[in-house]
Amino acid sequence: MLSINKFIYATVCMMIISACSNNDEPNVKGEHNEEYYAGGKNGTVFINSSFAYKQPMPVIAENNDLYRQFMRGERLADKSFVASEDMAYSGLGPVYIRKSCIACHPSYGGHSQRVNKYDSNDSRCGYLLMVYNPNDPALPLATKYFTGMTQTRAVSPFKAPINESGITIEWLNYVDEYGNRYEDGNTYSLIYPKVSIAQSAILFEDFDMNQHAASIEATIGIYGTGLLDAISDEDLRAQWQEEQTRGYCAGVIGADIDETGLNPYFPGKHPGRFTYLCTRATLDNGPGANALWNITNVTRPDRKYHYITEEYAKVMSKDADIQQALGKTETEIFEWLMSTELQPEMTAEDYNAFMVWHRGLAVPAARNLDDQTVQRGRKLFYDAGCIACHRPSWTTRSNYTPLPAISNQRIYPYTDLLRHNLEMKEPGRVQLCRTTPLWGRGLMKIVSGHTDRLHDLRARNTEEAILWHGGEAKQSKEKFRNLPKEDRDALIKFLDAI
Amino acid sequence: MKKYLKNSGLFTVAVALLLSMASCEKDNVNPTKINTDETYKAILKDYVDDVVIPTYKDLAEAALAFRNAVNALNDNNDALHLKAAADAWMTARIFWEESEAFLFGPVSEDAFDIDAHIDSWPLELIDIQAVLDNDAAGLTGEAAWLLDAEVIGFHTTEYLLFREGQARGNITDAELKYLTAATDALVWDCALAYAAWAGESNISTAVRNALNENSDVKDFFNENVTYQNFGGNLKNATGLYGGSFADAISEISDGAADIADEVGTTKIESPYLTRQVLEVESWYSWHSLEDYQNNIKSIRNAYFGERIATTPPSTPKANSLSAFVATKNPQLDTQIKAKIEDCIAKIQAIGTGGKSFYEVVRDHLNTAQVEAAVDACDELGAFFNQISNNIIE
Numbered sequence: 001m002l003s004i005n006k007f008i009y010a011t012v013c014m015m016i017i018s019a020c021s022n023n024d025e026p027n028v029k030g031e032h033n034e035e036y037y038a039g040g041k042n043g044t045v046f047i048n049s050s051f052a053y054k055q056p057m058p059v060i061a062e063n064n065d066l067y068r069q070f071m072r073g074e075r076l077a078d079k080s081f082v083a084s085e086d087m088a089y090s091g092l093g094p095v096y097i098r099k100s101c102i103a104c105h106p107s108y109g110g111h112s113q114r115v116n117k118y119d120s121n122d123s124r125c126g127y128l129l130m131v132y133n134p135n136d137p138a139l140p141l142a143t144k145y146f147t148g149m150t151q152t153r154a155v156s157p158f159k160a161p162i163n164e165s166g167i168t169i170e171w172l173n174y175v176d177e178y179g180n181r182y183e184d185g186n187t188y189s190l191i192y193p194k195v196s197i198a199q200s201a202i203l204f205e206d207f208d209m210n211q212h213a214a215s216i217e218a219t220i221g222i223y224g225t226g227l228l229d230a231i232s233d234e235d236l237r238a239q240w241q242e243e244q245t246r247g248y249c250a251g252v253i254g255a256d257i258d259e260t261g262l263n264p265y266f267p268g269k270h271p272g273r274f275t276y277l278c279t280r281a282t283l284d285n286g287p288g289a290n291a292l293w294n295i296t297n298v299t300r301p302d303r304k305y306h307y308i309t310e311e312y313a314k315v316m317s318k319d320a321d322i323q324q325a326l327g328k329t330e331t332e333i334f335e336w337l338m339s340t341e342l343q344p345e346m347t348a349e350d351y352n353a354f355m356v357w358h359r360g361l362a363v364p365a366a367r368n369l370d371d372q373t374v375q376r377g378r379k380l381f382y383d384a385g386c387i388a389c390h391r392p393s394w395t396t397r398s399n400y401t402p403l404p405a406i407s408n409q410r411i412y413p414y415t416d417l418l419r420h421n422l423e424m425k426e427p428g429r430v431q432l433c434r435t436t437p438l439w440g441r442g443l444m445k446i447v448s449g450h451t452d453r454l455h456d457l458r459a460r461n462t463e464e465a466i467l468w469h470g471g472e473a474k475q476s477k478e479k480f481r482n483l484p485k486e487d488r489d490a491l492i493k494f495l496d497a498i
Numbered sequence: 499m500k501k502y503l504k505n506s507g508l509f510t511v512a513v514a515l516l517l518s519m520a521s522c523e524k525d526n527v528n529p530t531k532i533n534t535d536e537t538y539k540a541i542l543k544d545y546v547d548d549v550v551i552p553t554y555k556d557l558a559e560a561a562l563a564f565r566n567a568v569n570a571l572n573d574n575n576d577a578l579h580l581k582a583a584a585d586a587w588m589t590a591r592i593f594w595e596e597s598e599a600f601l602f603g604p605v606s607e608d609a610f611d612i613d614a615h616i617d618s619w620p621l622e623l624i625d626i627q628a629v630l631d632n633d634a635a636g637l638t639g640e641a642a643w644l645l646d647a648e649v650i651g652f653h654t655t656e657y658l659l660f661r662e663g664q665a666r667g668n669i670t671d672a673e674l675k676y677l678t679a680a681t682d683a684l685v686w687d688c689a690l691a692y693a694a695w696a697g698e699s700n701i702s703t704a705v706r707n708a709l710n711e712n713s714d715v716k717d718f719f720n721e722n723v724t725y726q727n728f729g730g731n732l733k734n735a736t737g738l739y740g741g742s743f744a745d746a747i748s749e750i751s752d753g754a755a756d757i758a759d760e761v762g763t764t765k766i767e768s769p770y771l772t773r774q775v776l777e778v779e780s781w782y783s784w785h786s787l788e789d790y791q792n793n794i795k796s797i798r799n800a801y802f803g804e805r806i807a808t809t810p811p812s813t814p815k816a817n818s819l820s821a822f823v824a825t826k827n828p829q830l831d832t833q834i835k836a837k838i839e840d841c842i843a844k845i846q847a848i849g850t851g852g853k854s855f856y857e858v859v860r861d862h863l864n865t866a867q868v869e870a871a872v873d874a875c876d877e878l879g880a881f882f883n884q885i886s887n888n889i890i891e
Contacts, residue, residue, distance in 0.1 A: 047748070051752040068768075071760075074764070075768065084620070107606065107608055122611075123614060156625075449738060
């Protein structure tokens with residue numbers, strides 16, 4: 001219902017503009033009117049303002065019950081949880097990463113932004129901190145001591161595993177093999193982060209930071225994740241299979257995860273498709289569903305335990321200051337921290353509302369697709385082979401039971417949901433990175449005020465993001481580098497349009 | 499915000515045809531678009547200069563007046579001065595609520611995060627209490643401004659000043675010290691909002707002096723170049739808007755729709771249905787229903803392109819979104835103007851029987867009035883979505 005007017009508008013524009021366009025432009029007649037609907041007919045909204053990433057899908061907006069849940073869910077994403085009892089949104093801690101979803105997902109949108117300091121009280125810093133072993137090829141997280149997403153905050157009298165003031169983010173210049181110079185002589189600059197943590201900032205006395213490394217990962221947009229969840233496993237596996245036989249850019253599929261008991265809609269094994277490392281398989285046991293709990297440590301009926309390491313619980317329970325402040329023994333503190341039968345701090349009803357919001361965030365429609373420069377950019381994007389991994393479109397499964405209206409939707413996320421190696425300079429833990437969806441990113445500037453891209457936000461704009469594509473994507477990057485500036489700009493304009 | 503369409507597509511198709519035909523002209527100039535851009539530019543100018551910036555100016559200056567009242571309370575800690583400080587708090591609070599139809603740009607979490615910093619609810623009362631237990635030792639304004647948002651801002655200062663809808667009778671020395679520091683932080687955040695929208699060189703001297711009191715605040719302002727003089731950029735569709743006046747002007751209608759839906763569904767309906775009294779904001783001053791009406795008045799100001807004290811003019815000024823909508827769809831304009839007044843009246847009616855919203859939620863009173871207000875806000879939001887979807891080209 002939402003989109004009928006704009007659909008008619010787009011179609012009419014397309015028909016008339018194509019009638020007066022040059023003949024040497026790619027023949028995309030008949031595709032464009034559909035491509036405006038990046039999130040499919042039922043998952044797209046037409047909006048170009050700073051409110052672009054926070055809209056409900058039309059199917060949510062038109063259903064009062066779903067809309068009420070959506071707005072409740074938005075509230076839960078917006079609000080900071082607190083540790084004070086007898087207060088709204090209570091349940092924070094005892095140890096945590098952030099107090100709210102919006103702390104790392106400003107405007108629920110494009111990305112958090114590149115910053116110089118890891119300060120979880122700065123709304124612009126949406127980074128997660130990872131501590132891992134760089135000497136092991138699998139780059140395992142130091143999970144004996146730290147939770148996978150490292151906690152840097154604690155509710156008094158508990159202590160943070162890492163003191164944020166000891167975390168340093170340096171941005172270093174990078175000169176690529178071409179001396180940061182295009183074939184046409186124009187130059188560019190590239191930077192990448194170096195993260196270090198002072199030994200003195202670490203709570204655990206027997207943890208040797210010298211034997212470990214740290215890296216940062218930025219958040220990505222939440223909108224459209226319901227639609228990605230609605231892509232069938234069969235289609236995802238088929239994409240992977242095709243990439244294994246084509247002779248180039250063979251993506252890595254996320255390992256199967258048994259969701260039985262974790263996903264009420266789709267029990268059984270599913271390949272990972274969410275997070276940079278494809279470590280989460282479905283939305284209902286996905287990064288957002290888990291983050292609501294493990295970022296804040298707010299317990300709920302299906303998570304009646306803390307996101308915590310046993311080592312942290314041991315150190316905290318032995319701490320005399322904490323024992324005194326709480327008036328509890330070591331054993332009592334340890335057992336409470338490690339309990340698997342804690343009182344839920346969030347109701348199932350609220351969690352369900354949160355998931356309606358999470359699943360129901362619409363994708364903003366594509367813009368200016370009939371612009372001739374955009375069409376030129378589209379052709380260049382295709383010709384450069386970018387679509388080998390940035391697969392333009394998918395059709396969602398026919399039976400997406402959590403939200404049936406987004407079944408059978410032709411969507412345009414521009415991702416294969418597989419991992420590839422771009423061989424970036426010091427990428428941290430994200431060496432094989434999932435192809436990032438590109439839909440809606442052109443609105444980042446209006447929504448978020450910046451255009452920072454890639455997993456650690458080393459790219460300050462789309463152009464730099466392309467230039468960081470090495471490894472499997474090097475050939476495509478080469479084609480981009482060899483284009484005249486006008487064509488490079490056209491390709492970027494296309495990316496801003498989708 | 500709820501974005502969906504109710505109107506027929508015919509009008510849009512007609513516009514599409516016109517625009518598309520114009521694009522076939524040999525010269526690349528589209529006269530329709532230029533005229534529209536000039537209209538949008540004029541509307542944006544009055545929106546920024548006559549509504550947004552004066553609202554933030556009043557907010558910042560009211561925050562300074564509030565600080566004067568807190569200083570006077572420090573000189574004479576008695577019930578009279580406490581009441582005066584609470585009254586001054588309320589004056590500033592009203593201007594903040596009247597700004598909520600434009601919670602994009604500088605005040606957003608992507609920019610200076612002022613909305614969260616000064617309007618956070620819930621409060622982290624255990625942290626506030628821990629500071630008070632320590633006699634607020636070492637708590638300066640500078641230190642307070644760096645604290646988490648849940649222990650500063652309007653609601654923390656409200657907590658220190660009010661109980662059950664009234665100014666408190668007395669305040670301890672530690673509480674007064676906390677209040678003094680938190681008030682400084684509030685002043686600086688309000689100054690940031692005003693300076694970011696207007697540009698530092700265009701703000702009043704008193705506020706500029708306040709902005710320069712704290713080097714952390716000034717550094718924070720200086721380093722965020724993108725959102726400085728945001729009003730100037732919005733008016734001219736420059737900066738983030740990249741020359742698109744249509745994108746710029748849709749901030750007015752999308753901002754209005756967003757707060758209309760938030761007032762109805764989130765602020766009123768959600769706590770009422772769940773009976774979560776703790777989710778009712780302005781918990782200590784019991785000012786929620788006035789807050790919500792002021793949010794709708796913020797929409798009214800945005801729509802009329804001027805700040806309206808009591809009754810809106812029968813003929814909106816020429817450079818207003820209202821006048822523009824009237825040229826495109828007079829019926830929609832009439833509906834919006836009527837619905838704004840309807841919303842204000844219906845929110846007020848929630849308090850029928852002299853009840854605060856806190857009491858209405860707690861005792862589940864006035865159900866019919868609550869439902870009517872929620873529906874009215876919902877309808878108002880839908881009307882503004884029609885502007886974004888059908889009117890703005």
